[in-house]
Amino acid sequence: MDKIVVEGGVPLRGSVDVSGAKNAALPIIAATLLAEGDHAVRNVPDLADVRTLGRLLGHMGCQVERGAIDRRALGIRVPAAVSPEAPYELVKTMRASVVVLGPLVARWGRARVSLPGGCAIGARPIDQHLKGLAALGAELRLEHGYVHASVPRGRLRGAVFTFDGQTVTGTENVMMAAALAEGESVLRNCAREPEVRDLADALQAMGARIEGAGTDEIWVEGVERLRPIEHTVIPDRIEAGTFLVAGALPGGDVTVRGVVAAHQEGLIEKLRAIGATVSETGGGLRVVGDGRPRPVDVRTAPYPGFPTDMQAQMMVLLCLAEGSSKITETVFENRFMHVQELQRLGADIAVDGKVALVKGVPALSGAPVMASDLRASAALVLAGLAAQGTTEVLRVYHLDRGYERIEEKLAPLGARIRRVKA
Ligand code: EPU
Numbered sequence: 001m002d003k004i005v006v007e008g009g010v011p012l013r014g015s016v017d018v019s020g021a022k023n024a025a026l027p028i029i030a031a032t033l034l035a036e037g038d039h040a041v042r043n044v045p046d047l048a049d050v051r052t053l054g055r056l057l058g059h060m061g062c063q064v065e066r067g068a069i070d071r072r073a074l075g076i077r078v079p080a081a082v083s084p085e086a087p088y089e090l091v092k093t094m095r096a097s098v099v100v101l102g103p104l105v106a107r108w109g110r111a112r113v114s115l116p117g118g119c120a121i122g123a124r125p126i127d128q129h130l131k132g133l134a135a136l137g138a139e140l141r142l143e144h145g146y147v148h149a150s151v152p153r154g155r156l157r158g159a160v161f162t163f164d165g166q167t168v169t170g171t172e173n174v175m176m177a178a179a180l181a182e183g184e185s186v187l188r189n190c191a192r193e194p195e196v197r198d199l200a201d202a203l204q205a206m207g208a209r210i211e212g213a214g215t216d217e218i219w220v221e222g223v224e225r226l227r228p229i230e231h232t233v234i235p236d237r238i239e240a241g242t243f244l245v246a247g248a249l250p251g252g253d254v255t256v257r258g259v260v261a262a263h264q265e266g267l268i269e270k271l272r273a274i275g276a277t278v279s280e281t282g283g284g285l286r287v288v289g290d291g292r293p294r295p296v297d298v299r300t301a302p303y304p305g306f307p308t309d310m311q312a313q314m315m316v317l318l319c320l321a322e323g324s325s326k327i328t329e330t331v332f333e334n335r336f337m338h339v340q341e342l343q344r345l346g347a348d349i350a351v352d353g354k355v356a357l358v359k360g361v362p363a364l365s366g367a368p369v370m371a372s373d374l375r376a377s378a379a380l381v382l383a384g385l386a387a388q389g390t391t392e393v394l395r396v397y398h399l400d401r402g403y404e405r406i407e408e409k410l411a412p413l414g415a416r417i418r419r420v421k422a
Pocket of ligand 1: 023024026096124125126127128129130165166167168169170191195308309331332333374375402
């Protein structure tokens with residue numbers, strides 16, 4: 001298994017480009033199932049998760065090809081009939097595969113999709129996806145680890161549905177299904193993440209009638225047929241945020257090109273609070289880290305709050321702060337797996353339920369560490385960059401699920417980082 005080796009203690013300086021957003025690309029690729037024909041999805045990051053979803057669409061009978069249009073684009077040919085099934089072997093490696101459920105039910109009136117099961121960061125049920133699809137007229141049975149969906153009357157019917165709690169992929173699944181339902185749907189308590197909005201933009205380009213995506217109430221007027229997608233995915237706000245944190249490490253000065261500043265408000269506020277200077281440059285954001293960060297309390301929340309996907313990376317900064325900070329994780333119940341690894345690097349952190357108390361230390365010291373999930377891995381790379389000596393991050397496959405060649409993006413900033421092939 002590959003590992004990332006970092007010789008830390010060198011402040012990062014320079015510019016880095018952001019890739020397309022994984023969490024927008026995934027549902028948009030799933031949305032191609034809503035229309036027969038040749039789709040073009042541009043600015044798609046070349047990541048393990050994207051390849052997994054490509055394999056899943058291939059399994060159903062679609063053709064997915066990178067590079068035919070341009071290097072950053074996926075060409076997807078969706079035939080008139082697909083086999084509407086997502087097997088456990090593929091879903092277990094990526095729970096986001098569940099975003100095919102809404103499109104399959106809407107277009108073919110039936111689907112067999114494996115339940116994703118738990119994951120390192122929490123139980124992550126999909127009850128809200130299922131409740132929303134049931135409200136649109138799908139019949140859902142859970143059997144042998146699979147969701148079996150059918151639509152007795154042939155076509156879904158628009159409905160008013162209120163999510164019990166905000167869910168990103170749940171909102172996406174139900175919105176995609178409603179796009180082909182008969183009549184009007186009103187979805188309430190929706191997730192407001194920019195990725196939901198980007199999916200809605202892609203659906204609109206397909207001919208869907210959707211308003212309100214990006215707010216907590218989405219209105220959809222179903223149409224009978226959609227046309228193939230031609231869409232460019234938004235920049236990845238979490239990859240960008242990870243580089244912004246790298247710039248805020250002591251002595252850093254990093255410009256992140258292509259980031260959408262409006263998507264970073266929750267993070268920018270905290271970076272300024274710790275004493276970093278954040279400024280907009282033409283087409284990017286520049287972060288200059290001062291000396292040791294100031295402590296600050298952080299509470300994760302759905303967008304536009306502080307993203308749970310940035311919690312681990314922010315913790316690295318606070319590990320080096322002059323004082324104590326409190327981090328409260330409200331979105332997932334078990335998202336402190338990185339704490340034990342950061343402790344191996346000399347961090348002083350105590351976890352009590354959903355709260356982590358981080359007492360800043362003057363310096364971290366390199367050590368071998370193990371990645372447990374995607375964002376935890378990114379945090380360990382950042383910690384390695386800040387630490388004195390050598391850090392080896394093992395189980396890099398987690399990192400490759402969501403970051404495009406992170407070592408190649410960080411090295412030009414002065415990071416002494418390399419991938420060691422197994
Ligand atoms: N939840 C339910 N029932 C549901 C759905 C969700 O109780 O039916 C709960 C979850 O257990 C969790 C909370 O609601 O406690 C929020 O989960 P959400 O459904 O919003 O998460 P998701 O859609 O599965 C997406 C991202 C995650 C990101 C979260 C939160 C994608 C593909 N994934 O997951 O990204 O952390 O939203 O913002 O969009 C990552 O990229 O590293 C990642 C984990």
